[in-house]
Amino acid sequence: MASPAPLIHHRSPKFLAVSSSYCHQNTANNSCSSSCSSLPCRSCSSSSPAENRRRRFNSDFISFSGIKKIWKHQALKAHDMDTAQGNLMSPKRIPGFKNEPDHLLVLVHGIMASPSDWTYVESELKRRLGQRFLLYASSSNSYTKTFTGIDGAGKRLADEVLQIVRKTESLKKISFLTHSLGGLFARFAVAMLYSPNNAVDNAVETCTSSDTTSKTILFPMGGSIAGLEPVNFITLATPHLGVRGRKQLPFLLGVPFLEKIAAPLAPIFVGRTGSQLFLTDGKPEKPPLLLRMASDCEDGKFISALGAFKCRIIYANVSFDHMVGWRTSSIRRETELVKPPQRSLDGYKHVVDVEYCPPVSSEGPHFPPEAAKAKEAAQNAPNVQNTLEYHDIMEEEMIRGLQQLGWKKVDVSFHSAFWPFFAHNNIHVKNEWFHNAGAGVVAHVADSINQQEKQLDPPTYIAASL
Structure with missing residues (x-):
């Protein structure tokens, strides 16, 4: 039939x-x-x-x-x-599926900058990360607003992030990508936005050390940032240890006389932010802001907030950065600076080395009496000797505080770039035409974010009967 x-x-x-x-x-x-x-x-x-x-x-x-x-x-x-x-090609046809972003990625610019500095990065990240990410370039601290202090700028950034979160109900996760001074603004902001998660008492990050006499600390993990799950905290050429000391502000060329007079002159040119970067802010007996930001204190849960992020990555220029030195941007001591390889990683031009530094046991930073005396001397009668003494004390204490957390440290070298002296702007491609040497760095950032996203959300498959 x-x-x-x-x-x-x-x-x-x-x-x-x-x-x-x-x-x-x-x-x-x-x-x-x-x-x-x-x-x-x-x-x-x-x-x-x-x-x-x-x-x-x-x-x-x-x-x-x-x-x-x-x-x-x-x-x-x-x-x-x-x-x-339709089910395979268009997620919008799946019952209960909403094609809306659930991951907020906040972009924070540096000193005397604006959201337009992220034009290239934003377009690249949109292409590489997809629609699940809501990219937002912060605009609350543009240009001269960066002179009003790290704390003032950090509070404005925190308020701005809260407004975005309240307007977008689909958000579940949050990450930060920052450049230069913006990294310090973001570190302050996340402490203001941090809420501990009391339900997660057993989630800890263990700090280990070869020194058996030192106290091992179980650092509590978990918590939320602006009510969202914190995922990535990424900084590009950020002066985590300030700019005081030998070649921390490279355009001073390491000349002792210039570094001596830079501290009292900085507030004149860049306001309160300058004194905070040179660690001379506040009264002599009070720890400078950057030292307080390396701990949990009455000003905020700075280390707890950073510890809540699943991944912390710092990118540092090993040379040719005229604004931020290698030590301060990579949170390393002078003795820990090892000459990096000259060859770039496959697929990431100018990214020369990646190292994971696990948390180190510590009792946290301190501000001993000798530090108070050195700070007073650096404020009132700066000279080469007391400048170096104060810097050495503060640098060691800040490193001790920040090393309580694990960091992935990425070294970047523009030694083979056409314009290597633009390293500070190259690292985040401030201008696509003049600073495009940093395209490999941006690609590395995007792939790092994607890798972390895959670990959090394994791929799901939709079955459809034909």
Whole structure:
């Protein structure tokens, strides 16, 4: 018996329309109704009225039930295929699925900058990360607002992030990508936005040390930032240890006289931010802000907030950065600076080394009496000797505080770039035409974020029946 499909395939629409029509029997005179008059009906030519009725009934039944069923079968099949293709191709057709971003990535610029500094990075990240990320370039601390202090700028950034979170109900996770001074703004802001998670008491990061006499600290992890799950905290050429000391501000060329006079002159040019970067802010007996930001104190849970992030990455220029030195941007001591490889990592031009530094046991930073005396001397009568003494004490204490957390440290070298002296702006491609040497760094950042996202959300597969 032939399948009904060829019947539909070969017959014309006109024939189907006529065949599916009833050939009504006129009960009065046993003749066909006018609906059959345009096309001869074989059942009408029967010699016997009874035979005609039987044939007409069979023809009508086959025409009506068979053709209708074939059409219905084909229509349902087409509908099922369309629905299945829609499920595979368009997530919007899946019941309960919302094509809205759930991960907020905040971009924070540096000193005397603006959101436009992120134009290239934003376009690249959108292309590489996809629609699940909401990219937001902060605008609350543009240009001279960066002079009002790290704490002031950090509070404004925190308020700005809260506004974005309240406007976007689909958000579940949050990350930060910062450049230069913006990294310090973000560190202050996340402490303001931090809420501990009391339900997670057993999640800890263990600090280990080869020194058996030192106290091992179990640093509590967990908590939220602005009510969201913290994922990545990434800084690019950020002066985590300030800019005081030997070649921490490279354009001073390490000249002792210039470094001595830079501290008292900084507040004149860059306001309160300058004194905080040179660690001379506040009264002599009070620890400088950057030292307090390396601990949990009455000003904020700075280390707890950073510890809540699943991943912390710091990118540092090993040379040719005229604004931020290698030590301060990579949170390393002078003795820990080892000459990096000259060859770039595969696929990431100018990214020369990646190292994970696990947390180190520590009792946290301190501000001993000798540090207070050195700070007073550096404020009132700066000279080469007390400047170096104060710097050495503060640097060691800040490193001790920040090393309570694990960091992934990425070294960047633009020694082979056409304009290597633009390293500070190259590292985040401030301008696509002049600073495009940093494209490999941006690619490395994007892939690092994607890798972390895959670890948090394993891929899900949608099954559709055809």
